[in-house]
Amino acid sequence: MNINLTLIGQTITFAIFVWFCMKFIWPPIVLALETRRKQVADGLAAGDRGRHELELAAKYATKSLREAKMKAAEIIAQSEKRSAQIIDEARNAAKVEGEHMLAVARAELEQDVFRAREQLRDHVAALVVAGAEKVLRREVDAGAHADLLEAIKNEL
C-alpha cells in the first residue's frame, strides 16, 4: 500500500501504451471502419440508383412496346391495303390480258374460218369444174376458162 516508484513507472508505462495505441492501433482500425462505412453507403446509393434506373427502363420499355404495337398495326393495315390493291391490279391485268388473248384467238379463228372457206371454195370450184366437165362431156380448158372459174368461185 506504499506509494513508491511504481507510481512513476506506471505513469510512464501508461504514456507508452497510449502512444503505441495512437500510433499503430487506432488509425488503421478506424480507417477500415470508415472505408467499410463508405462502401456500404456507396452500395446502398448504387442500389437506389439501380432501382430508379430499373423503373425508368420499365417505363421506357412499356412506352416502346406500345409504340411498336401501334406501328405494327399501322404496317399491317397498310400492307392489307396494299395487298388489296395488288390483287385489284392483278385482276385488272388478268382481265385485260384475257381479253387480249380472246381477241387474238378470235382473230386466228376468223383467219382459220376464212382460210377454210377459201379452201372449200377452191374445192367446190374444182368439183363444179369436174361436174361441168362431166355434164358437158367435153374437156374444158382450165386455162382458157380460168376467168370464168374465178368468177364462179367468188360467187360461192
Place this chain on the structure above:
Amino acid sequence: MSAEAHTSTEYIKHHLEHLTYGQMPDGTWAIAQNAEQAREMGFMSVNLDTMVFSIVLGVLFLYLFHLVAKRATASVPGSMQNFVEWVVEFVDNSVRGSFTGRNPMVAPLALTLFAWIFLMNAMDLLPVDWLPGLAVAMGIPFMKVVPTTDPNATFGMSIGVFLMVLYYSIKIKGIGGFVGELTLQPFGKWGMPANLLLEGVNLIAKPVSLALRLFGNMYAGEMIFILIAIMFSGGAVLALTGGVLQWAWAVFHILIITLQAFIFMILTIVYLDMAHQEHH
C-alpha cells in the same frame, strides 16, 4: 481461536502485501521479505507484481489489437476483427458523445484506458490463491495479481490524465486563460482567494477521485474475495457456502470490473473535454 484468528489475519495481510523491490536498511537492493521491510524502503522501491502484471496485460491488449490493426480490412471482417471493431466503435461513440473538441489523441487514449483497466480488473476474477500460491511455491514471498488494487497503478494513470488535462488547458486557453479560469470564477475578481481555493480543489479532485474510485472498488472487491477464500479452510459446509459466494461475487464482479473501466474512461474523456473548452 486466537491462533486461528491470527492465521486469518496473516492470510489477509499476506494477500495484501506487494512484492516490493528496493533498498534494504543495510544498503543492498533486494526484494522485501515482509511488510516491515517493504515499508522501510519508502518511496525508492518498486512493486514488481504491479509493474509486471500491468505491463503484461497492457502488452497483451496492444498485441491483440495491433495484430488486428495490421490486417484490418474494409471488406468482410473476421471474428477477431469484428470483436476489436466492436470495442473500438464503442469507445469511439463514447468519445463522440462526450468530447466536443478536436483531438486525435483522446479516442486512442480512451481505448487504452478502457482495455487496460478492464484487463487489470479482470485479474480479480482469478481465484485469489492461484497465482500467489504458485508464487509462494516458487519461493516468491508476495504476489498481488490485480494491479488496480495498487494505488500506485491507479494514481499512475490518473496522474497521466491529469498532466494531459493541464497540458491541454494551457495549450487551448493559454496560461492567462487557464489561470483566469482558476481565479476569476465563480465569484469574480474580488473573490480571488475563494475562487482559487474552490477551483483548485475542483482541479485536484479530478485525478484523486479518478484514482481512488477505481482503487477503492477493486480493493474492496479483492478484499471480499479474500474473506470468502478464508471460508474454504472452515470445514465442508463453510467451504461449500464459500464456493457459492465466490461464484456469485465473481458474477457480480464482472459487472463491476467493466463498469469501473468504463467510468474511468468516460471521466477521462469528460475532463479532457473540459480542458478543451475555452469558455466556461
